[in-house]
Amino acid sequence: MNQVEVFKALGNKNRLQILTWLKDPEQHFIDYTPACKDVDVGVCVGHIHKKSGLTQSTISEYLAVLHRVGLVSATRIGQWTYYKRNEETISALGNLIDTI
Amino acid sequence: MNQVEVFKALGNKNRLQILTWLKDPEQHFIDYTPACKDVDVGVCVGHIHKKSGLTQSTISEYLAVLHRVGLVSATRIGQWTYYKRNEETISALGNLIDTI
Protein backbone atom coordinates (compact mmCIF):
# COMPACT_ATOMS: atom_id res chain seq x y z
CA MET A 1 0.00 0.00 0.00
CA ASN A 2 1.35 3.40 -0.97
CA GLN A 3 0.63 5.54 2.06
CA VAL A 4 1.01 8.90 0.36
CA GLU A 5 -1.23 7.91 -2.53
CA VAL A 6 -3.88 6.54 -0.19
CA PHE A 7 -3.90 9.76 1.79
CA LYS A 8 -4.14 11.77 -1.40
CA ALA A 9 -7.08 9.66 -2.47
CA LEU A 10 -8.77 10.35 0.86
CA GLY A 11 -7.92 14.04 0.73
CA ASN A 12 -10.98 14.84 -1.33
CA LYS A 13 -14.45 15.43 0.03
CA ASN A 14 -16.24 13.66 -2.79
CA ARG A 15 -14.11 10.54 -2.75
CA LEU A 16 -14.47 10.33 1.01
CA GLN A 17 -18.20 10.70 0.57
CA ILE A 18 -18.34 7.87 -1.93
CA LEU A 19 -16.52 5.60 0.48
CA THR A 20 -19.05 6.29 3.22
CA TRP A 21 -21.97 5.77 0.84
CA LEU A 22 -20.55 2.37 -0.03
CA LYS A 23 -20.65 1.41 3.63
CA ASP A 24 -24.40 0.97 3.40
CA PRO A 25 -25.73 0.81 -0.17
CA GLU A 26 -29.32 0.04 0.92
CA GLN A 27 -29.44 3.25 2.90
CA HIS A 28 -27.75 5.56 0.43
CA PHE A 29 -28.89 4.37 -2.99
CA ILE A 30 -32.63 4.53 -3.51
CA ASP A 31 -32.97 1.95 -6.24
CA TYR A 32 -30.17 -0.29 -5.08
CA THR A 33 -30.46 -4.03 -5.40
CA PRO A 34 -27.54 -6.44 -5.14
CA ALA A 35 -26.16 -7.45 -8.51
CA CYS A 36 -25.44 -10.98 -7.36
CA LYS A 37 -27.31 -13.28 -5.00
CA ASP A 38 -24.29 -14.95 -3.51
CA VAL A 39 -21.45 -12.43 -3.80
CA ASP A 40 -21.59 -8.79 -2.76
CA VAL A 41 -19.96 -6.84 -5.55
CA GLY A 42 -21.08 -3.40 -4.43
CA VAL A 43 -22.65 -0.54 -6.37
CA CYS A 44 -22.44 0.32 -10.04
CA VAL A 45 -20.95 3.53 -11.36
CA GLY A 46 -24.27 4.89 -12.55
CA HIS A 47 -25.88 4.84 -9.12
CA ILE A 48 -22.95 6.62 -7.55
CA HIS A 49 -22.90 9.05 -10.42
CA LYS A 50 -26.59 9.91 -10.06
CA LYS A 51 -26.34 10.45 -6.35
CA SER A 52 -23.16 12.50 -6.54
CA GLY A 53 -24.18 15.46 -8.67
CA LEU A 54 -20.84 15.23 -10.44
CA THR A 55 -20.39 14.15 -14.03
CA GLN A 56 -20.08 10.54 -15.11
CA SER A 57 -16.47 11.00 -16.16
CA THR A 58 -15.48 12.51 -12.84
CA ILE A 59 -17.08 9.70 -10.89
CA SER A 60 -15.50 7.10 -13.12
CA GLU A 61 -12.15 8.75 -12.53
CA TYR A 62 -12.66 8.97 -8.76
CA LEU A 63 -13.61 5.33 -8.54
CA ALA A 64 -10.51 4.48 -10.55
CA VAL A 65 -8.43 6.44 -8.04
CA LEU A 66 -9.98 4.65 -5.07
CA HIS A 67 -9.45 1.36 -6.86
CA ARG A 68 -5.85 2.09 -7.79
CA VAL A 69 -4.88 2.65 -4.16
CA GLY A 70 -6.83 -0.39 -3.07
CA LEU A 71 -9.63 1.25 -1.11
CA VAL A 72 -12.30 -0.39 -3.25
CA SER A 73 -12.61 -3.47 -5.40
CA ALA A 74 -14.02 -3.39 -8.92
CA THR A 75 -16.09 -6.12 -10.52
CA ARG A 76 -17.21 -5.97 -14.09
CA ILE A 77 -20.48 -7.76 -14.78
CA GLY A 78 -21.87 -7.30 -18.24
CA GLN A 79 -21.84 -3.62 -19.02
CA TRP A 80 -21.71 -2.57 -15.40
CA THR A 81 -18.78 -2.13 -13.11
CA TYR A 82 -19.52 -2.54 -9.44
CA TYR A 83 -17.39 -0.97 -6.79
CA LYS A 84 -17.23 -2.16 -3.23
CA ARG A 85 -15.29 -1.04 -0.19
CA ASN A 86 -12.15 -3.05 0.44
CA GLU A 87 -12.43 -3.36 4.20
CA GLU A 88 -9.09 -5.11 4.46
CA THR A 89 -7.24 -2.13 3.06
CA ILE A 90 -9.27 0.30 5.12
CA SER A 91 -8.58 -1.43 8.40
CA ALA A 92 -4.96 -1.93 7.39
CA LEU A 93 -4.84 1.83 6.97
CA GLY A 94 -6.17 2.23 10.49
CA ASN A 95 -3.27 0.14 11.78
CA LEU A 96 -0.83 1.93 9.56
CA ILE A 97 -1.75 5.21 11.19
CA ASP A 98 -0.07 3.93 14.34
CA THR A 99 3.19 3.47 12.44
CA ILE A 100 3.21 6.98 11.03
CA MET B 1 -10.78 17.55 13.24
CA ASN B 2 -11.26 18.20 9.53
CA GLN B 3 -10.82 14.80 7.95
CA VAL B 4 -10.20 15.98 4.43
CA GLU B 5 -7.63 18.53 5.52
CA VAL B 6 -5.82 15.99 7.69
CA PHE B 7 -5.64 13.56 4.78
CA LYS B 8 -4.36 16.31 2.51
CA ALA B 9 -1.70 17.13 5.06
CA LEU B 10 -0.64 13.49 5.13
CA GLY B 11 -0.76 13.21 1.35
CA ASN B 12 2.77 14.51 1.00
CA LYS B 13 5.92 12.46 1.31
CA ASN B 14 7.91 15.14 3.08
CA ARG B 15 5.29 15.96 5.67
CA LEU B 16 4.80 12.28 6.37
CA GLN B 17 8.55 11.95 6.76
CA ILE B 18 8.68 14.81 9.23
CA LEU B 19 6.01 13.15 11.33
CA THR B 20 7.98 9.93 11.52
CA TRP B 21 11.19 11.77 12.38
CA LEU B 22 9.40 13.40 15.26
CA LYS B 23 8.55 9.99 16.65
CA ASP B 24 12.12 9.59 17.86
CA PRO B 25 14.10 12.83 17.87
CA GLU B 26 17.20 11.28 19.50
CA GLN B 27 17.49 8.83 16.66
CA HIS B 28 16.79 11.17 13.78
CA PHE B 29 18.40 14.46 14.76
CA ILE B 30 22.13 14.27 15.34
CA ASP B 31 22.55 17.26 17.61
CA TYR B 32 19.19 16.98 19.33
CA THR B 33 18.85 17.83 22.99
CA PRO B 34 15.53 18.47 24.71
CA ALA B 35 14.74 22.14 25.01
CA CYS B 36 13.13 21.70 28.43
CA LYS B 37 14.03 19.46 31.34
CA ASP B 38 10.49 18.80 32.48
CA VAL B 39 8.30 19.21 29.41
CA ASP B 40 8.90 17.61 26.02
CA VAL B 41 8.28 20.31 23.46
CA GLY B 42 9.75 18.49 20.48
CA VAL B 43 12.19 19.63 17.82
CA CYS B 44 12.92 23.11 16.53
CA VAL B 45 12.37 24.16 12.93
CA GLY B 46 16.08 24.51 12.20
CA HIS B 47 16.89 20.90 12.97
CA ILE B 48 14.07 19.63 10.81
CA HIS B 49 15.09 22.04 8.09
CA LYS B 50 18.71 20.89 8.09
CA LYS B 51 17.78 17.24 7.94
CA SER B 52 15.14 17.67 5.27
CA GLY B 53 17.12 19.12 2.40
CA LEU B 54 14.23 21.48 1.69
CA THR B 55 14.36 25.21 2.22
CA GLN B 56 13.62 26.87 5.52
CA SER B 57 10.46 28.48 4.18
CA THR B 58 9.09 25.21 2.89
CA ILE B 59 9.70 23.46 6.18
CA SER B 60 8.17 26.30 8.13
CA GLU B 61 5.14 26.11 5.89
CA TYR B 62 4.87 22.32 6.19
CA LEU B 63 5.06 22.48 9.95
CA ALA B 64 2.35 25.13 9.89
CA VAL B 65 0.18 22.80 7.82
CA LEU B 66 0.72 19.90 10.23
CA HIS B 67 -0.03 22.24 13.11
CA ARG B 68 -3.15 23.69 11.53
CA VAL B 69 -4.73 20.26 11.20
CA GLY B 70 -3.66 19.31 14.70
CA LEU B 71 -1.09 16.65 13.92
CA VAL B 72 1.63 18.49 15.83
CA SER B 73 1.82 20.98 18.66
CA ALA B 74 3.90 24.12 18.46
CA THR B 75 5.73 25.72 21.37
CA ARG B 76 7.58 28.96 21.04
CA ILE B 77 10.51 29.34 23.41
CA GLY B 78 12.60 32.41 22.83
CA GLN B 79 13.45 32.56 19.17
CA TRP B 80 12.82 28.92 18.56
CA THR B 81 9.59 27.15 17.76
CA TYR B 82 9.46 23.51 18.74
CA TYR B 83 7.15 21.07 17.06
CA LYS B 84 6.03 17.83 18.59
CA ARG B 85 3.73 15.06 17.45
CA ASN B 86 0.22 15.32 18.79
CA GLU B 87 -0.36 11.67 19.59
CA GLU B 88 -3.94 12.31 20.62
CA THR B 89 -4.87 13.56 17.17
CA ILE B 90 -2.91 10.83 15.48
CA SER B 91 -4.58 8.03 17.39
CA ALA B 92 -7.93 9.74 17.00
CA LEU B 93 -7.27 9.59 13.28
CA GLY B 94 -6.66 5.88 13.58
CA ASN B 95 -10.08 5.49 15.15
CA LEU B 96 -11.65 7.80 12.62
CA ILE B 97 -10.49 5.54 9.83
CA ASP B 98 -12.99 2.99 11.10
CA THR B 99 -15.82 5.49 10.63
CA ILE B 100 -14.90 6.33 7.07
Next chain:
DNA sequence: AATATATATCGATAATTCCCGATATACCTA
Protein backbone atom coordinates in the same frame (compact mmCIF):
# COMPACT_ATOMS: atom_id res chain seq x y z
C1' DA C 1 -24.67 -5.73 -38.25
C1' DA C 2 -27.02 -1.76 -36.00
C1' DT C 3 -28.25 0.43 -32.08
C1' DA C 4 -28.55 1.43 -27.26
C1' DT C 5 -26.56 1.62 -22.74
C1' DA C 6 -22.78 1.62 -19.19
C1' DT C 7 -18.33 2.75 -18.30
C1' DA C 8 -13.65 4.44 -19.33
C1' DT C 9 -10.56 7.54 -21.38
C1' DC C 10 -9.04 11.90 -23.63
C1' DG C 11 -8.16 16.81 -23.88
C1' DA C 12 -8.69 21.05 -21.74
C1' DT C 13 -9.07 24.68 -18.23
C1' DA C 14 -9.32 26.37 -13.60
C1' DA C 15 -7.87 25.63 -9.09
C1' DT C 16 -4.68 23.95 -5.89
C1' DT C 17 -0.28 22.33 -4.25
C1' DC C 18 4.75 22.12 -4.23
C1' DC C 19 8.62 24.40 -3.41
C1' DC C 20 11.58 28.16 -4.03
C1' DG C 21 14.03 32.87 -3.01
C1' DA C 22 13.30 37.13 -0.83
C1' DT C 23 11.74 39.60 2.87
C1' DA C 24 9.48 40.51 7.22
C1' DT C 25 8.94 39.61 12.06
C1' DA C 26 10.27 38.12 16.58
C1' DC C 27 13.55 37.51 19.88
C1' DC C 28 18.18 37.74 21.94
C1' DT C 29 22.57 39.86 23.24
C1' DA C 30 25.67 43.41 23.59
Next chain:
DNA sequence: TAGGTATATCGGGAATTATCGATATATATT
Protein backbone atom coordinates in the same frame (compact mmCIF):
# COMPACT_ATOMS: atom_id res chain seq x y z
C1' DT D 1 19.55 50.83 19.99
C1' DA D 2 22.01 47.89 16.70
C1' DG D 3 23.08 43.64 14.93
C1' DG D 4 22.53 38.65 14.78
C1' DT D 5 19.82 34.44 14.65
C1' DA D 6 15.40 31.73 14.24
C1' DT D 7 11.13 31.49 12.29
C1' DA D 8 7.20 33.08 9.52
C1' DT D 9 5.18 35.07 5.58
C1' DC D 10 4.93 36.78 0.76
C1' DG D 11 5.00 36.37 -4.23
C1' DG D 12 5.68 33.42 -7.88
C1' DG D 13 6.61 29.57 -11.34
C1' DA D 14 6.17 24.69 -12.11
C1' DA D 15 3.67 20.66 -11.24
C1' DT D 16 -0.41 18.35 -9.93
C1' DT D 17 -5.34 17.86 -9.14
C1' DA D 18 -10.34 18.75 -9.87
C1' DT D 19 -13.65 18.62 -12.91
C1' DC D 20 -15.79 19.14 -17.14
C1' DG D 21 -17.57 17.89 -22.06
C1' DA D 22 -16.64 14.97 -25.78
C1' DT D 23 -15.46 10.69 -27.41
C1' DA D 24 -14.01 5.84 -27.31
C1' DT D 25 -14.73 1.18 -25.80
C1' DA D 26 -17.24 -2.73 -24.08
C1' DT D 27 -21.38 -5.14 -23.66
C1' DA D 28 -26.23 -6.30 -24.64
C1' DT D 29 -30.24 -6.56 -27.63
C1' DT D 30 -32.55 -6.86 -31.74
